[in-house]
Amino acid sequence: MASKAHEFSLWRENTPVPKSYNPNVVPGIRTQATPLLSASKVVERLNTGVHAQAASHFGAFYSSELGGIVTDPALMVVHMDDHMVHRGHSVFDTASIVHGHVYQLDRHLARFQASAEAAGLSMPYSMEKVTRVILDTAAAS
Incomplete structure (x- = not known):
């Protein structure tokens, strides 16, 4: 090997x-x-x-630590001080981008918000801001 x-x-x-x-x-x-x-x-x-397929698999990443979007896979990292890392508290969802559109974004956002509430996690951003970040990140990818 x-x-x-x-x-x-x-x-x-x-x-x-x-x-x-x-x-x-x-x-x-x-x-x-x-x-x-x-x-x-x-x-x-x-x-x-970074593994060889990273560039073709990961188009863009929003970093709340950096306050913006990065497109270099080497910079797509989560800080050790992130609540998700040191406390294990997090909520996530995935969505597909189909022909330039985030597939069923409203459903994903509703599930994301409901999961955060059920886990007792407060949202650091408004849903409008989350939507804007997702759309901008999808566009950058």
């Missing part, structure tokens, strides 16, 4: 071992230091870590 270029491994990089590292503390557990990544290294990994 060929290795995947987008998978990162401690074994692929020649990472220096910290001076304080003692292999006898927990023998066999840690053979190399875990890399401490600089901002430029993170950006590099974001750019090289």
